[in-house]
Amino acid sequence: MELADSLIDDFDVIEFLQGLSARCVELLEISAAGIMLGDEHGELHTIAASDENTHLLELFAIQHDQGPCVDTFRGGGQRTNIDLTDPEATAAFPHFAQQARRNGFAVTHALPLRLRTRMVGALNLFHTESGSLTPENIALAQALADIATIAVLQQRTLEQTYIERDQLQAALTSRIVIEQAKGILAERWNTSLDDAFDRFRSYARNNGLRMSDLARQIIDKGTQHSALS
Amino acid sequence: MLSEQAAKVLGELRAGNRTDEQLAEICADLLNADGLAVSLVLDMGHTELVWCHGTASAQFEDLQFTLGEGPGPDALASGHPVRVPDLAEVRPGRWPALLGALDGLPVRAVFAFPLGLGAIQVGVLTVVRNGPRALSAQETDDATALARLLTARFLGGGQGSNPQVLHRAVVHQATGMVSVQLDRPLAEALMRLRAYAYAHGRPITEVAQDVVARRLRFNDDETGPDVPVGDRG
Numbered sequence A: 001m002e003l004a005d006s007l008i009d010d011f012d013v014i015e016f017l018q019g020l021s022a023r024c025v026e027l028l029e030i031s032a033a034g035i036m037l038g039d040e041h042g043e044l045h046t047i048a049a050s051d052e053n054t055h056l057l058e059l060f061a062i063q064h065d066q067g068p069c070v071d072t073f074r075g076g077g078q079r080t081n082i083d084l085t086d087p088e089a090t091a092a093f094p095h096f097a098q099q100a101r102r103n104g105f106a107v108t109h110a111l112p113l114r115l116r117t118r119m120v121g122a123l124n125l126f127h128t129e130s131g132s133l134t135p136e137n138i139a140l141a142q143a144l145a146d147i148a149t150i151a152v153l154q155q156r157t158l159e160q161t162y163i164e165r166d167q168l169q170a171a172l173t174s175r176i177v178i179e180q181a182k183g184i185l186a187e188r189w190n191t192s193l194d195d196a197f198d199r200f201r202s203y204a205r206n207n208g209l210r211m212s213d214l215a216r217q218i219i220d221k222g223t224q225h226s227a228l229s
Numbered sequence B: 001m002l003s004e005q006a007a008k009v010l011g012e013l014r015a016g017n018r019t020d021e022q023l024a025e026i027c028a029d030l031l032n033a034d035g036l037a038v039s040l041v042l043d044m045g046h047t048e049l050v051w052c053h054g055t056a057s058a059q060f061e062d063l064q065f066t067l068g069e070g071p072g073p074d075a076l077a078s079g080h081p082v083r084v085p086d087l088a089e090v091r092p093g094r095w096p097a098l099l100g101a102l103d104g105l106p107v108r109a110v111f112a113f114p115l116g117l118g119a120i121q122v123g124v125l126t127v128v129r130n131g132p133r134a135l136s137a138q139e140t141d142d143a144t145a146l147a148r149l150l151t152a153r154f155l156g157g158g159q160g161s162n163p164q165v166l167h168r169a170v171v172h173q174a175t176g177m178v179s180v181q182l183d184r185p186l187a188e189a190l191m192r193l194r195a196y197a198y199a200h201g202r203p204i205t206e207v208a209q210d211v212v213a214r215r216l217r218f219n220d221d222e223t224g225p226d227v228p229v230g231d232r233g
Helices: A011-028 A054-064 A068-075 A094-102 A135-153 A160-189 A193-206 A211-224 B004-015 B020-030 B055-067 B071-078 B096-101 B137-155 B169-182 B186-199 B204-212
Strands: A032-038 A044-049 A079-083 A107-115 A118-127 B035-041 B047-053 B082-084 B109-117 B120-129
Touching: A011 A032, A011 A044, A011 A118, A011 A135, A011 B004, A032 A054, A032 A068, A044 A054, A044 A068, A044 A118, A054 A068, A054 A094, A054 A118, A068 A079, A068 A107, A068 A118, A107 A135, A118 A135, A135 B004, A135 B137, A160 A193, A160 A211, A160 B035, A160 B047, A160 B120, A160 B137, A160 B169, A193 A211, B004 B020, B004 B137, B020 B035, B020 B047, B020 B137, B035 B055, B047 B055, B047 B120, B055 B071, B055 B096, B055 B120, B055 B186, B055 B204, B071 B082, B071 B109, B071 B120, B109 B137, B120 B137, B169 B186, B169 B204, B186 B204
Parallel strands: none
Antiparallel strands: A032 A044, A032 A118, A079 A107, A107 A118, B035 B047, B035 B120, B082 B109, B109 B120
């Protein structure tokens, strides 16, 4: 089992990801699953698999330059229900498809391990029988990939996460300042919150202002704001 | 590792066909909890309640918000889960104001799981039970997975990362009104609302509703602060 030690240094997490891979197989009723992580050069390494079958591990290993995980990792999107017997569907990775078929697999899926724009790796699923994953199972597979993403990122030092959290905070704060501005205007005008909000919204629209920006102006300038005083 | 039921819930969470309210409820059911809440960190230790199932859970979150102490704030500060299978067994000095304010609230067990990456805390998932019951190992695994998926959801920037409802909208509206009444900044107005709620042993959302309905005004005049409108001559 190749363990990309530099990618992750906490054995508990690797064990967790192995357990998660095995659970993927049970929950999605598929044949095999593996998790690959990208290194700083953008190359994928196998970090966990549902079983330690050598052929399966080789199948992951050859995806350093081609395969659905590579596509997902570079493009960021899901690649689901890839028919391994269809030359068109596998045109980008013929060698991988051939190896997969030799292992008895008929269908493969790759789901991104991604947080916003940050690509962490990919979850790779295989099934020996042809057929598609249901939308519900794709949602579940992506949920499991998300959990793996967070488990991996929780072990890393992350400056970028500040930015991500700031975006979340900004979205929430925008909504909070609008509520506060409603209260300020309702009190100032001695009117209802709904009426205050209607006038606030019309003013924002008529002046091409975003409501959250206008709300901040009202809060910052207090009673001095000319148009809405 | 994940239970079958948890997998189903996580799939629902990812699929995006349900409201936040429904999701909070199915998550509470999954964990055999009577209430469940998610609060996100704003800044300077302030949190915003974005997911809630159960009135007792909402009131418990309000208390933690008003008093600034409890399992949720501790989980956020430490980055580790805080598990309290029986609040009656907690030494009084741990959360003196909170434990003193729980009278009559049907919350006996509390489990707070931080949402975050490394040292960075995004929010906290708080699960409550009305009886003294610990989480089983399976429930703990499921709650941990849920906390991770919620972290991905709220940090992910995609559908669902912006919560549907601000549960404390009324508190923010009241804060705006009180800031005008007192001619003071919003932060101070919020502090006054919290202090009033604490002093009168009432949930802050209830006090805020009184302000918004103009049953309660905050004035620093000779008649003293906090004079209800109806009581004025």
